[in-house]
Amino acid sequence: MFKNYLKIAWRNLLRNKSFSVLNIVGLSIGLAVTTLIVIWVNFEIGMDQFHENxxxxxxxxxxxxxxxxxxxxxxxxxxxxxxxxxxxxxxxxxxxxxxxxxxxxxxxxxxxxxxxxxxxxxxxxxxxxxxxxxxxxxxxxxxxxxxxxxxxxxxxxxxxxxxxxxxxxxxxxxxxxxxxxxxxxxxxxxxxxxxxxxxxxxxxxxxxxxxxxxxxxxxxxxxxxxxxxxxxxxxxxxxxxxxxxxxxxxxxxxxxxxxWLYSNFENGKEIGGRIDVIRMFGIIASIILIIACINFMNLSTARSEKRAKEVGVRKVVGARRLALVSQFLGESIFISFIAAVFALIFVIIGLPHFGALVEKPLSLDLTNVGFWISAFGVICFTGLLAGSYPALFLSGFKPSSVLKGTFIKSNAAVTPRKVLVVLQFSAAIILITSSMIVAQQLKKVQDRQTGYSKNNLVYTSIEGDVEKNYALIKEELLASGAATSITRTSSPITEGWSNTWGFEWQGKNEENKIIIQRFVADEDVSETLGVEIVEGRDLDLDMYPTDSTAVLINESAAALMNFDEPIGQIVKDNGIDWHIVGVAKDFVLESPFQKIDPMVIEGAKAWFNIIHIKLNTANSTSESLAKVESVFRKYNPEYPFEYEFVDQEYAQKFNDEKRTGQLVSLFTLLTIFISCLGLFGLASYMAENRIKEIGIRKVLGASVTSITTLLSKDFLKLVLIAIVLAVPISWYFMNNWLEDFAYRIKISWWIFVLAGVVALAIALITVSYQAIKAAIVNPIKSLRTE
Structure with a gap:
């Protein structure tokens, strides 16, 4: 019997090549995407799980x-x-x-x-x-x-x-x-x-x-x-x-x-971390696989009339419904198996690229028995899920009706196929709006003013003999024309390495435990880093020797300390009385997604780990760096000269969100593509179901345009329903995502309008092909169709 089912399944595949290709393509993409995400999720879940203790x-x-x-x-x-x-x-x-x-x-x-x-x-x-x-x-x-x-x-x-x-x-x-x-x-x-x-x-x-x-x-x-x-x-x-x-x-x-997975805490409670991203993409993987299965259902039932007589004949000769269900489920599992073969090829080809996108060394062990057992289980599950509704639908035909050609086709306002299409497009619209909101948020933060000059600015660590030879290094770099200004700092301008709530100042509330960033610089902060001094002056050891215990505070710190006149006020830290000589405009030290913390920039009495060098734009970057390297090798010969560009380091702050946006966009495109296959299937079913009606309308004088409009409007209604369902869901989830950022966009109404227009346009293009194809058929041929 199994051999017979296999033969029938193979013949049906060959007899309906276009239908088979659509089914296999949809399922293979769904399986491939799911497999890639599962490999990634397993990698993340498995971090540091190999330790015996x-x-x-x-x-x-x-x-x-x-x-x-x-x-x-x-x-x-x-x-x-x-x-x-x-x-x-x-x-x-x-x-x-x-x-x-x-x-x-x-x-x-x-x-x-x-x-x-x-x-x-x-x-x-x-x-x-x-x-x-x-x-x-x-x-x-x-x-x-x-x-x-x-x-x-x-x-x-x-x-x-x-x-x-x-x-x-x-x-x-x-x-x-x-x-x-x-x-x-x-x-x-x-x-x-x-x-x-x-x-x-x-x-x-x-x-x-x-x-x-x-x-x-x-x-x-x-x-x-x-x-x-x-x-x-x-x-x-x-x-x-x-x-x-x-x-x-x-x-x-x-x-x-x-x-590894749960690194975020709020008010003493674990609230998530990397697990949130894993869950999100795990849900996306499930949605894509389910959408692929929905496609199979729609495409299978769209061909129902072509197999109705087959079902009727089998029932007349004694086939029970259970046997028919088994046959159709067997065909579904067979198609799922073929799709899995193509999915495996897609995974092998795409895994290195996907690994590079998520920045993880992902791999697939084809010698792992567990993988093949899991794959077999997924194939069977997918086949059963995708084939369950078509099997029950097709096996339920009454032989007396189908053999006479009079079985009733559902014209109900709500049918399973329509519900499935609404769900498909709801998922697609949610992903479209999500990708647009992620892109908007990323653009807003990337366009944020940093408050300092990133261009032509490099930094290097203070190590070896650099500290004792710093004055000579600075003098020679400026004299060589490789640099226009230099300053020492406690950390790179892109990172905060020290903070405390222990700063003291006159009038401070003892209950105040607001974290203040502690940054250190010796002089030329404004000239080298491009930080704007909005009140007072910059640190200058040559002109003011007492600036070794001077500080700059940023605007946020000035607002926190609430001095009527900040210049000259004393701030205490680490047992030192620091006097304020200037107020700097707020600049982004750590995350550009968060608010700027109060900051105190301490003078030379503190410690230094980094040298920032402003390269001379009169030279090429490579020429300036070659001169800088030669000077460092001269005064610190035992250490290799290593440096980082500030603009490149700052750009890395967006990597996680950029990667999330790229992944959401990729899966959005795949979801739209697979959803279109499902819509194509339903349009095919519609055209087949109403072929005689179309012929009669054409005989009575209906134009191709009017028939196309008639056939398309029902699908556009489904997409409109999907939009209504998707908008509040996507707003809820994306608003929750944005709450993690202090510096964020407000979700605009036009994002949902644009997402809806895109979904409608995609649906219209997809359906129009089948509608126009049905509308231009010769009515004589349509009316002869049984």
Missing amino acids: KNRIYQVYNQHPVNGEIWTWNSTPKIMGPIIQEDYPEVESAVRLQEDSEFLFAQGDVRINGNGIITDPDFLKMFSFPLLEGSIETVLEDVNSVVITESFAKKMFGNVPAVGKIVKVDNTDSFTISGVLKDLPSSTAFEFDFLMPWAFLKQRGWDDKNWSNNSIATFVMLKKETNHAAFIKRIEGLRKVYDKDSPEMVTYLYPFTRS
């Missing part, structure tokens, strides 16, 4: 009431890890991570900058990063030992074994390579070239016991027999014992397994 690992967070809300953050004091391990027997180990630690590694003529982590010896016992060389028990025990990754070892030593080799770090300390790690998998959020022992940080004097300095990450691993819920409750009061200055601060343990 993952369910016993927690990251230490802080929670503190601030201005009526509970703030949650994951940076902790350096002293916290050892205290936890010492005071709580439930803890098997606690490790601290000083991440993004950059050092120059030198061995012979090889000099490479590496980015790594300074951590405690138990790091490799807590996290499952396998060693290729070295012992997990001892690799981080010695103060001058270092563990490097396999790829970093090859850069340093080629194919020569690395363990035991001596390297110079920052031209000061000698380290012995104690272990080589297998390169980190793509499924981890950790990024490092090396691991250094915490004892080295202590040796350098960077370890402190200040409970107010929340600057590192701390992880704890509980013993196997520990009651997690009870321990999490018990540790909440840790800071009350040790941190007398913050008695209200709560120590909060957050499961390591959730940290």
Whole structure:
């Protein structure tokens, strides 16, 4: 019987080639898109899930009431890890991570900058990063030992074994390579070239016991027999014992397994994070697959009359309805299988491009048995879902009616096919409006005035001999004509590395705990960075030596501090009395999607990490950079000269939203395309159902235009209904999305009008083909049709 069903299915495919192609194309696109999104979702869900002890690992967070809300953050004091391990027997180990630690590694003529982590010896016992060389028990025990990754070892030593080799770090300390790690998998959020022992940080004097300095990450691993819920409750009061200055601060343990997907907190509660994007595209994948299945239903039932007599004959000769349902479902699964083959080809071709779009190293393991089992299940599910309604519809024909050619075709106002088309176009319109709103929001933020000049501005880190030779470097760069101005800062102009609510000023409300950004610059802030001084003057150490303790405040800080005359006022920070010499126009330091925080720009008494260089536009960029590099190599020969363009770094702030917009636009186009296939199917059904009516109307003098209008208006009504349904839904979801941004657009009515017009135009073009085709048929031929 199965063989017979297969033969019938194959014959029907060949007999109705155009119908078969439309079905297979729609299903294959739906399956391919769903597969791509599922691969991406699985990659995100699988981040750091390979660690053997993952369910016993927690990251230490802080929670503190601030201005009526509970703030949650994951940076902790350096002293916290050892205290936890010492005071709580439930803890098997606690490790601290000083991440993004950059050092120059030198061995012979090889000099490479590496980015790594300074951590405690138990790091490799807590996290499952396998060693290729070295012992997990001892690799981080010695103060001058270092563990490097396999790829970093090859850069340093080629194919020569690395363990035991001596390297110079920052031209000061000698380290012995104690272990080589297998390169980190793509499924981890950790990024490092090396691991250094915490004892080295202590040796350098960077370890402190200040409970107010929340600057590192701390992880704890509980013993196997520990009651997690009870321990999490018990540790909440840790800071009350040790941190007398913050008695209200709560120590909060957050499961390591959730940290990648759920990173956002609001008023002390987890509210989501990356999981929101994953859910959104998971829903989109489901919608696209369902729309593809709806197409199959519409296209199958559109051909119902051509198979009506087949059903009637089979019933007359004794076929039961169950057998007919089985046959039609079998045909549907067979078509789903063919579509899956094409979908797999599309996935293999498209996966590298999709991976590049989402910026993830996605892969498909065709040797994985689980994949093929899942694929088989999806094929059967899709076939059953897509074929269920056509099977029940076709098998329900009465043989007496269909053999006489008098079976009744539904002319009801509401039919399943019409409902399905409305749902299809509702989904398409929601995606159209969503992509338009995302594009509008992105354009608004990209057009936002940054408050500083991004063009021809580069920055480089202060390392090696740069600090002691800074005056000579600056003088020579200006004299060479490569740069027009230079300034040192605490961080790049595109990033905020320090903030606090601890600033004090006269008249400050003690309950005020508003975060103020702490930025540091020595002089020439206005000239180099293009920041506008709206009151007072810029920092100038040459003319005003006391400017080492001078500050600029931005407009938001001036409004917060509420001075009648800010110039000359004192602001206290880190035990220093800073005097205000100027007010700078607000500029975007961190996210352009959020409001600008109050900011204090401290003078040279603070610290510097970065040099900003304004390139001379009289030269080509490459020529200026070559001169800059030669000067840095002259005064800092042991370090490679590395730099970043400020405009490029700023542009990266839009990557996530730009990627979201591109993905939504891509899936919108695919949804529209698949929906049009469904509409095409319903139009085909309509034309077939009303062929004699069209013939009679033409005999009575109806024009092609009037017949086309008659046949098209019903479909346009369906699209109008879809618009009515889609508008409030899309407004609700997109308004919720925009609430994440302080700097945002207002959703305009014209976006919904334009989306509706686009949907109507697409529907009209799709339906008109079938309508015109039916309208121009010779009426004699139409009236002869049975």
